Structures are given as structure tokens and as C-alpha cells.
Amino acid sequence: MDIEDTLLMMPGPVPVASRALRAMSKPMINHRGADFSAMYDDCCEILAEVFQTQNDIFVLSGSGTAAMEAAIGCTVSSDDVVVTLENGKFGERFKDIAARYGKANPLEIEWGHSFDLAEVEKKLEEGAKAITLVHNETSVGIQNPAEQIGKLAKKHDALFILDGVTTLGGSLVETDKWGVDIAVVGSQKCLAAPPGLSMLSVSKRAFEAMDDKGNLPYYLDLKAYKKSGDKSQTPYTPAVPLFFGLQEALHIVKEEGMPSRINRHATGAAAIRAAADELGLELFPQLHDDNSSYSNTVTAMKAPEDVSGNDIKKDMMARGITIAGGQSHLSGKIFRIGSMGNFQPKDLLLTIQELEIVLKNRGVISEIGKGVEAANNVLDRLF
């Protein structure tokens, strides 16, 4: 099977629309010229709607991790404490980055479990310059309570840094209303743009927290981005072809409209959960209250007894569908299906159908069709 015939149903990268792919083939332009600036402004304008923010928006030529580092590296100094909330792999990454620039005070709970807000507040009471939250913990399929944690951050005067890498563009994120000082998104997730860019919004308060003498990171110095951004430019050479692709992908987002897009994502994930329930697959997240929820963009399921999640992934791959296994200590124990970007109901139904066949071949279920039916009952809402 040719790799180009594979359907990507993992939590990023996701399939990029043909028109966005074609846009990347345009001849190179001078990134200091007016055409680049117009494209930059167009992207930032649509992103402001996606982020629901009046804050400055910047596009970094680097992955979501680069933007996470920019957020912390520019606002946190060596004596500053950062409360990092960790219930999965990306929460852990924030802790690691925070520890390089300042002092991390992590709240580490079992991966996949929901946070207890009282415990979060206890951490903040110990004093913190900033608090980080991964809105959608992709590694375990849980959506964390961003709005509530934004309120706690405000109450305790801590900067609120939100990793919206796998929610922005697919799930509701109200950057300004929730008091998010820096919100971060990756290009190759819900926005369905090519991988390699990350975008972030930066509040006035976050800028005020930055060092007068210039921040420590250089390539990721948000003050340099601000200075250039005010002239509709980037401080260093941008990845021009990726901007061509991003602009087209953002136009697709705008044409669909964010409310429809959010509804499609919520419905898609609900359909996968309905199929999982029907097939006897247990969801991995453990929700202890209503503040957290299952992810709207990636569904993590426990591997059935005696079957490795990696084998399910491998079987699916052989059938032309790429899903994800578990990361770190969850390898083999779970598998994950992404439903982010421009997916259509038929993509999800094909994925469920193939999953049923894989499970039947492995002796987990005895007949196929019920999962598809359950998913379709949910997806019907979209038609």
C-alpha cells in the first residue's frame, strides 16, 4: 500500500485539504515583502476569531512545543515558581520546560484522571508566577477545566498559560473570557494545516511580565515577535510554504464557521465513544467530577484484555488507517483515535468499521456492524 493512501486518524498530524497542499507548491516569495505581510495579517485575523481574543497573535515557525517554551521561557525567570498541572504526557512537558527556566511546582496526578480543583488551588496558595494547563491532554483523551482554572489563576494573580494545541480550532476556547494570558496551538491538529507552525496569543499582562533586558530565548523571544508583528512580519525567516498552507487551511475554517466546526468535532468524538461503548471498549479517562470531560478531538480507549493497543494500531495500519497507541508507560495499554481537523462522517465510520474487523479477527468481538451503527446514530446529527 502506498503511504499516500493511508487515512490519518491520529491526534495529529491530520490530513491537510488538497487546496492547502497545493498552496504549498507556490513559488517562493520574499518574506520581507508586502505579499507576505498581507498573508500574515490575514492568518492572524482569522486566528483571533478562533482564539476569541483581542490579544496579540503570533505565528512561530516551530512546533507546538516551541510555542510552549516561548510562553514559559519569556515570562518565567530562574526564581519564579510555575505550577504545572500534569495528568498526561504534555502536562509533563510543561513541567520539564518550567524546570529549565524557573522552579516547577507540579501537581502530578495519575495520567488520565481529572484534576481536583481544590488541590489546584492549594498549589496556587503556595505562590506562583504562572500556572500551566494542557486543555486537551492528547495522550489520555481528557479535556481539562480551562475556564475554572483560569478563574483560580486570576484569583491568585498567576499568569495562565494554556496549551490549546489540540482544542483551538476544534473545541471551544474563549481565551479572553477565561483569562488566558498565553494560549498556544499547533498547526497540524484541529486547524488541519501542515505541521511545522505554532500560533499563540499573548496578553498585555504577559508582556508586562517579560524581562526588560530581553527574554532568555532568542529564536522564541516573544518581544521580538511583537516588534516585528507590529509591522506584519516575523523576526526571523518564516517557513513561507507552511504559511501558504496555513492561510488556505484557515480559510476552510472560516468558511465552515467555528460554531459548526466545534459541533462537528464534539459530535465526531461522541460517535466514537458510542461505538466504543457498543463494542465493549472501556474509555481510558477517569472523570471524578463535571468540570472535566472526555476529549472532543481524541478518544483514548483501554486495549481489550489480552490484546496490546500496539497490535490494534499495527492491524489498523496494515488496513490503511493510522491511529495512535499509548505514549510512555501507557504504550500497549491504550489506543487512541483522533477526530480532529476536516474529518467527515465517512472517515469516522470507515475507521470504526475497520476497527470492528480488527477486533473480530483478534477474537474480541464476534460480529461486526454494531459499532458503525452506534456511531452513525450520533453522526446523523450532522446531516
Added chain:
Amino acid sequence: MDIEDTLLMMPGPVPVASRALRAMSKPMINHRGADFSAMYDDCCEILAEVFQTQNDIFVLSGSGTAAMEAAIGCTVSSDDVVVTLENGKFGERFKDIAARYGKANPLEIEWGHSFDLAEVEKKLEEGAKAITLVHNETSVGIQNPAEQIGKLAKKHDALFILDGVTTLGGSLVETDKWGVDIAVVGSQKCLAAPPGLSMLSVSKRAFEAMDDKGNLPYYLDLKAYKKSGDKSQTPYTPAVPLFFGLQEALHIVKEEGMPSRINRHATGAAAIRAAADELGLELFPQLHDDNSSYSNTVTAMKAPEDVSGNDIKKDMMARGITIAGGQSHLSGKIFRIGSMGNFQPKDLLLTIQELEIVLKNRGVISEIGKGVEAANNVLDRLF
């Protein structure tokens, strides 16, 4: 005029070959899969030939500036001294980066002048963990003496960090022979790949200088790149479409062969210099000895009396050819023509022809044709 009809003759970005542009339109692939790894290895193998090195090669999803920062940020701690050699804008950038991570001890001379090796050695005698050199100072069109400074670095036990952003892939760079510990290149220059990637080679000695506890930069942590690189992967999401383009661009480099490519670049720049001489345009660099030379990839000329270099740039732009003006305090005083990447003699001759028309229209010269003739006499060597 449509922007896509513009000929880029600036010192990057340069035109990208159609086959490399088309490659970027391929559907997205999983960057943790075998196909990405094969592409990554293929790129690194060709780059090792370009760099003439046995050292590890890494590809960063970020511009040349990101790679410059990775080189310094990973090897230099706050108490370490870095001798930064500055005779142009990019030398200044190394000084700025060094000052963020350690103590910069700059040797600043007038932009465009060549370094005195005795002065360089005096700086090293004051003690240094590392020394940085911009091989080709794009901002002023001078090629600095990398081999000789490599010898001084070795003698004084300093790490040798070389910005080969606008030489690697176009001019001779012998990474191992010259004792370069970290050599850096950008994708969008002599290699004629799309902008947004940077590549660097890292010596064993450079790795030994890195902090055991993990380097300060996170996204640019070369130890993380080493760990992932050994598995033919990148630590964070790579800019996959740019890799598609890079691979194709590197195949073009391989097909031409580095010796032919270096000869074509040297001849191209010599042709521009011959035309400049014929047209009475003074070259900007001031060479005080034979260790330095005019750049083989970008030619910087003083603006004629009573004409701003920016006006020449503007006039050329209106005629469909993008050249560069001067940066920082050189704005208006010089203009620069790039001859890097896959340019052909006809591209250079068209550029000289249009430059002649612009100069005639501005009353600088009285007849056209002599510059083209002089350039063609040099370019004839390529046929």
C-alpha cells in the same frame, strides 16, 4: 505584475526548483512512521557530503537563527566566555545570542572589513569556551577565513561554531578538516530548499561540552535531537512538507555534484563583480589580506553617488527582479545581488541587464550592454 513572476536574486530566500515545490504538495504522513525516517536519513546522508563531515547531522524545524541559538545555548553556560567575531549583521546576532546564555567577548570591526587574525588570537588568549564566526557575512558580501580561525580555535581549545548559512551547499566548507565543532546552514540559501528548516553538524567535542542535566533550550536541545536522531526521528513534530521539499532539493544538489556546484557559485559571483567593475560600481567589502575574499554567493556594492541603494532595489523590483538593500546602518548605502542556489547564467545576465537599464534611467551610466558582456565573459567558463 504577479508576485509569482518575480525573479528572486537576493541572498535568500532563493527560487525553489519546481520539483521541490511540487514535493511539498504530497499528502501528510505520520512523522513517527518508517517513511519519514527513511526521508530523514536520506537528507542527513546527502548533507554529510555537503558538510564534508563524519559528525552527527540534525535538521531543525526552524530558521538558521534557531540553529545558531542551538549551537550556543546548548554548549555555553552563564559563566562561559564566547569570542564573537563581528564584521556584519549576522556576526552581531551571534554576539546577542552569546550574551543571553553566557558572556560575549566580541571582536567588533567595521562592517565589511576583513578580520586581522592577530587580533582574533589576542581575543582567544583572554580565554574562551567557544568562538563564533559567520563564514559568509551576507549583510556585507565578505567571506571570512574559516579555516584559519578553526586553527586558532583548536590552538586555544575553544569550540569553533561556524555559521555556514550562506556558504554550505554553495561554497567550499570542510567541516572536519577545519575543525568546526558546530556548523550551521539554512535551507533557503545555497541549497535552494524551501525556507523554515536549518541543519547543523555537531562534533563529539561539542556534545561533551553540553550540560549533563539537559541543556537550557528545550525545543532546540541538541541532546534531544541526538537521542531522536539515533532513531531517525526528530524530538518534536517536524515540518513534514518542508522535509519533502528539502529531500528533493538535496537530490538536485547531489545530481549536480558539489564540486560543480561550488564552481558555478564562484563563477556566478565573479561574473557579477566583473559587471560591477565595468559599470563603475564599487564593491563594499574592504579586504586587508588574502585570508578573506569577496563572497561567492552574494555581492554587495556601494550605491552610486546621489542614488540610494533602496531606490535601485525599488526600480529592480518594479522590473520583476528582487535584489536586496543594506541592513541596519547600511540601509540605502549599499545594494546586494544574491547568486546562490540553482541560478543559471541566464538569470544572472538578465539581472545585470536590468541593473544596467535602472542605472541608465537614473543617469549613472550612459549606455547599456557592457556589464552583460563582462559578466558573460566570466560565465562562459560554465559552458
